Amino acid sequence: MPINKKDNLPDYISKVKIKQRFKVIRNIFRLRSLQSVITLSFTALTILAMLFIGIAFYSTFSENAENNATASTQQIMEQATLNLEYYLNSMMEISDMIEDNMDEFASGNTDKLESMLSLTLEIRDDIVSVAIYSVSGDILLTVPDYEYDRNLIATEQNWFSQAAGNPFEHIFQPPHVQRLFADKRPWVVTLSKEIAINISEMPRSYISVVDMNFNVIEDVCSRVELGRRGYIYVVDKDGHIIYHPQQQLVYAGLKQENIDKALSSETGSYVEDYEGEKRSTVIKDISYAGWKMIGISYVDEIVQNRQKFNQLIFVIMLIGFAVIILASIFISYKISQPIKRLEFQMNRVERGDFNIEPLEAKGEDEVKQLTRAFNLMIAKIRQLMSQIIMEQEAKRKNELKALQAQINPHFLYNTLDSIIWMNENKNHEGVSNMVAALAKLFRISISRGSEIISISDEVEHVNSYLIIQKMRYKNKFEYTIDLPEKLRNYTTLKLILQPIVENSIYHGINKISDKGEIKISIESTENMLIFRVADNGYGIGIEQLKTILTSESISKHSSGVGLKNVNERIKLYYGSEYGIVIESEQEVGTTVFIKVPLVKG
Amino acid sequence: MKLSKTVIIFISILLLIYFVGCSAVNAPGPNEEYNIKVIVKRQTHDFWAVVQMGSEAAGKEFGVNVDYIGPATEEDIDGQIRMVEAAIEDKVDALVLAAIDYKLLVPVAEKAKAAGIPVIIIDSNIDSEKMDSFIGTDNVDAGRILGKAMIDVLGTKNNIAIVSFVKGAASSNEREAGVLSAISSYTEINVLDILYCNSNEEIAKQLTKDTVEKYPDIDAFVCLNAYATVGTARGIIDLGKEGEIDIIGFDSTPEEISYLEKDIIKLLVVQNPFSMGYLGVKYAIDAIKGIRIPENINTKVEIINKENMYLPENQKLVFPFID
Incomplete structure (x- = not known):
């Protein structure tokens, strides 16, 4: 029964109750x-x-x-x-x-x-x-x-x-x-x-x-x-x-x-x-x-x-009248009772309650058949529903996997190029730093297939990324990471910081001539963990800001792919109240807040 | 569901018609097995046997059970009282009683009334106002008829003796009074004596002989019940005075009838015991049903003489029995 939008909820409930009461009375006299x-x-x-x-x-x-x-x-x-x-x-x-x-x-x-x-x-x-x-x-x-x-x-x-x-x-x-x-x-x-x-x-x-x-x-x-x-x-x-x-x-x-x-x-x-x-x-x-x-x-x-x-x-x-009346009440009860039971069950189903016991098939053949068919139908519906749930679950997991896998391949071969280039310049220290950082990056991003990792690993991951990028961009930017000690052991969905930072570098800092600055800080509220990624980059236009997290039409290489990706993953995993909030001002910089639940590892 | 409402209304109307029809047919109900006890003065006697016939005729006509009893003799007052007591015990629906004694049957009869049993007194009344009805001969009237009939037969110049039955008994006194009132205006009718035979034929016979000896010029005896009449007739026959001294009698036993045919008895005043029995039961049924019944019903008497005794209308009265 659709809720009339004009009614507020208590009114609706009381109306339903009155209706039900009336129904009971009507059932007695119902002709x-x-x-x-x-x-x-x-x-x-x-x-x-x-x-x-x-x-x-x-x-x-x-x-x-x-x-x-x-x-x-x-x-x-x-x-x-x-x-x-x-x-x-x-x-x-x-x-x-x-x-x-x-x-x-x-x-x-x-x-x-x-x-x-x-x-x-x-x-x-x-x-x-x-x-x-x-x-x-x-x-x-x-x-x-x-x-x-x-x-x-x-x-x-x-x-x-x-x-x-x-x-x-x-x-x-x-x-x-x-x-x-x-x-x-x-x-x-x-x-x-x-x-x-x-x-x-x-x-x-x-x-x-x-x-x-x-x-x-x-x-x-x-x-x-x-x-x-x-x-x-x-x-x-x-x-x-x-x-x-x-x-x-x-x-x-x-x-x-x-x-x-x-x-x-x-x-x-x-x-x-x-x-x-x-x-x-x-x-x-x-x-x-x-x-x-x-x-x-x-x-x-x-x-x-x-x-x-x-x-x-x-x-x-x-005596005959009395017997007839009693008999007909009895017979009609006998006939109608299984149907009434069926009706009751159907009402429950109608209200969305599929968790009902199958009815015992009794009464006349027709009613038995009906009951069996009804039971069968409910079982089928239940089966279909759980199938749908399972399919949805699988689909979500697949999506997650797919989203996680979207680490920019350009990044990898650019990094490898940088390593080659540093090697040729006999910058062995640089090579080893970068390879170490890259190794750490991949180790954490694989993290034995687990989707949840500790905050410290996540921070380590983004840190490794920043090390690589900073070397590649020849100190075009500086960064700071502020992870309070008490939050180290909390957990988060993995690989949520790196795409944000990547976005800051490619679409923020890369577009300015000044030295870039990226500040990553992590704080907690009562039940929420908030990652804050702030940069002093180019900023995001107001029009783009409106659509950056929802638009489908953004190409893979345009700004916002990473943001949208992270936002969807968080929402898929934790629910709609979590996700990304972006504050940005052009020529000033962008701050991205990532909200995830506060979960102890 | 307009159809079923119409059907319900239709059925209700049918039922209503049916009920009304039933109650309309429910007119007078049957006398569902009423038990009526008839207690008379004596079980076996011509007079009481006719009372029995009358009561049984009513029992058959109205569809009730009539139980008829009486003591062996007319002196058995205690026996009759016991019978009434037993009837109260048995919770009969009504009682028809011919009282042997005017006073002594009063308490038990009133006890029956108090127990809610209607009591109809026949033939001989009792000294109580509480009874439902008295059905019997109006004794004063019967005495008067007897006196007048005597004058018609014997003329207005006579010496007579009255043979009554029990001194002080109500019916006795009333019949005497009736006779005396009938002859009171005839100065030449002398009542020589009033004799009491205590309803005993032998005493009556002896009294007759004594009286004839005492009053040789006596013309007639006026006898006030069957015992007195039969005893007097026997006395007259013993004396050989048939035809010289006349007898005016009461009731119609076969012996009295034979004396009437032989002219020893000039006339008899005959009561209607059949009517007493019949009406006793008939009104008892009415009393049970709560229908108002007359307090006093006079069953008429007939004057029977040698000439009219064989008339068809009198034969049943004089010869009540088929055998």
């Missing part, structure tokens, strides 16, 4: 993050699917529940109706049996019918009694033959009066207390029938009475369960209750049944409001007796089932 996108879309999709399935399931079920409830009520009642019809039919069979045998009975042979009926009653628990009356109400036969109740006037009883005059009809009476016999008061359903026969061409009528224990009907009806609270009741065609589980309540006026509506309705079902509750009413006809069976079931109970189902669905969905 754009991979994790939240996966979580949300996954959750949304699944919940939607669940809701639609749940609602579809629910509506289908609740519709079915009501239909099933009605259907099962119908079925249960069908069974109960069949049972009742069976019993009513069996009563009719007995009645028919009496009718079939009536001729014989009327003609005086009563034993056969009586024994048949006795047998039937013995077999059939549900039949309480059978009786045959004459049409005038005289009792002719009862099975079993208990003592009659004298108080009973048969013709006044409904079962008698309704049968009399209707010879083709079976007359069923609603349940009542039968009092044929003294001290016996059973609850019965009575079937009575007039039997009309001709005896010796004379029409005669009888009334047959079959009593069935009401227990049987009660049993059949009370066993019917329509849900928890539902029940059935039975009415005859006039609306009299044959059976009702709460008959006493109905008689006592504590319970009302909408019998009229049930009677007027066709066989089938309808829903009615009853005391604030919805009841489903199912009506079925019972054959033979003209009765109707009415089934009552409470819609609430169906609803209750539905509610239970609702709650079940609701709980399942709730």
Whole structure:
């Protein structure tokens, strides 16, 4: 991230911090993050699917529940109706049996019918009694033959009066207390029938009475369960209750049944409001007796089932939602986490930190691949970087070597010329001095390949050079070297003084007619060693002074090559804060300051 | 991320609709397995068996568990108190009680109330204001009906004796008061004596014989419960005075019915024990649910005589049992 130049640094840092904090918060709510996108879309999709399935399931079920409830009520009642019809039919069979045998009975042979009926009653628990009356109400036969109740006037009883005059009809009476016999008061359903026969061409009528224990009907009806609270009741065609589980309540006026509506309705079902509750009413006809069976079931109970189902669905969905949300958070975390790790690493790299541990390749295949590729890339970058550093290092060393090697060859053969020349003049002392100086010069400049030498060697080196030059220039200049004793053992990059001095001689002193003067002094500050080379030579022009250390275009032999060379070497070796400073005034002289770090040998 | 926001809003709306839909369906709840204890005066007796039928009919109709018990005899006050204690121990949801004694059942009944159990008193009340409801015959009213019916049958010129059951008992006193108020304006009806049989048929029979001996010109006995009625009838039969001395009775045991058919008993005032049992349980459920219930419910009485006893609407009352 480039630093905006308008910002100062503390401002920038605080801005970055705020940004990072904001990023943390944003990460939590970030809707754009991979994790939240996966979580949300996954959750949304699944919940939607669940809701639609749940609602579809629910509506289908609740519709079915009501239909099933009605259907099962119908079925249960069908069974109960069949049972009742069976019993009513069996009563009719007995009645028919009496009718079939009536001729014989009327003609005086009563034993056969009586024994048949006795047998039937013995077999059939549900039949309480059978009786045959004459049409005038005289009792002719009862099975079993208990003592009659004298108080009973048969013709006044409904079962008698309704049968009399209707010879083709079976007359069923609603349940009542039968009092044929003294001290016996059973609850019965009575079937009575007039039997009309001709005896010796004379029409005669009888009334047959079959009593069935009401227990049987009660049993059949009370066993019917329509849900928890539902029940059935039975009415005859006039609306009299044959059976009702709460008959006493109905008689006592504590319970009302909408019998009229049930009677007027066709066989089938309808829903009615009853005391604030919805009841489903199912009506079925019972054959033979003209009765109707009415089934009552409470819609609430169906609803209750539905509610239970609702709650079940609701709980399942709730659990489902929780599971889905957790699962999608987990899954999205699983997917996005390696990517986030990668992102974190990349951020570090982005900030320039290549010294990171390679990431462990985990997660999905794609992410693994990505991680591996990233690791590989980082490793490659690191390798390339160290390669570059090494290459730079090598290049620098090469440059150094190259720069050091730039001792002017003219100097060597001029010196050798001077030696030859002195030899010819038999100046043997001069020859030996010069050769010694030249030897010293080369010994130090080679200095076993080391780039760093002691100050004393460096000074010795420049001294040797000056000796040679002074002899060659025939004392055209004088020089002084001031090396404080305490600085002798400090070190410096080698061969930095000689090029400066060379420059002074060739471009300074050589251009003046006066006697030249070169003063070399070495001093130290707290952490710096400063060589000072001052001459009283021609000086350097202001324009040249500006470019002397940087210009590339200076030819090898022009002034400043040595200066520039030394300056670059120092900077390459010690860093940019070191190097050469030049002060010069034309016609007055030049002073060159060489700064190197203060390093003890 | 506009899409996911829309999706979230959509889901929220769906959920909202769903919740609202659910709570709307949440109408009346079921009577989740309430346990209701019905403690009567006597385990096995025609009258109480009909109470049981009524309570069980209500139990089935409203979907609750009804447990019906009672002591072996109607004198076992301690036994009934123990039953109430046990019901409190069992933490029943409601108690339906026919108290043997007007005073002695008060502490235990109030203890049940204090334990948070609704108590519905049926048939015979107790001397406490704290009970949720009393369901039973209005005894003063029943006595008055009995008195008026007697006048209708026997006329306004009679010597009568009243056979009550327990001297000082609330129901006893109330029925007496009802009878007396009905005949109070008829100066030619003489109440010769008020007898107490302690709900014992043998004592009633003996009292009848003694009274007939003491007042030979007695026209009728007015009996205020089943024991008194049966005992008096037996006494009259023993004396051979059937048809001479009439009996006006209470309740409808099979023995009383047979006397009614034989004209020994002129009429019976019949209570409605089925309604007591049924309403007792019905209102107990309401009390559990915290629905306000009436403090006093009068289960009506019917006058049964030889002529109307076989009418379809009375048969169930007079002959409550199928067998």
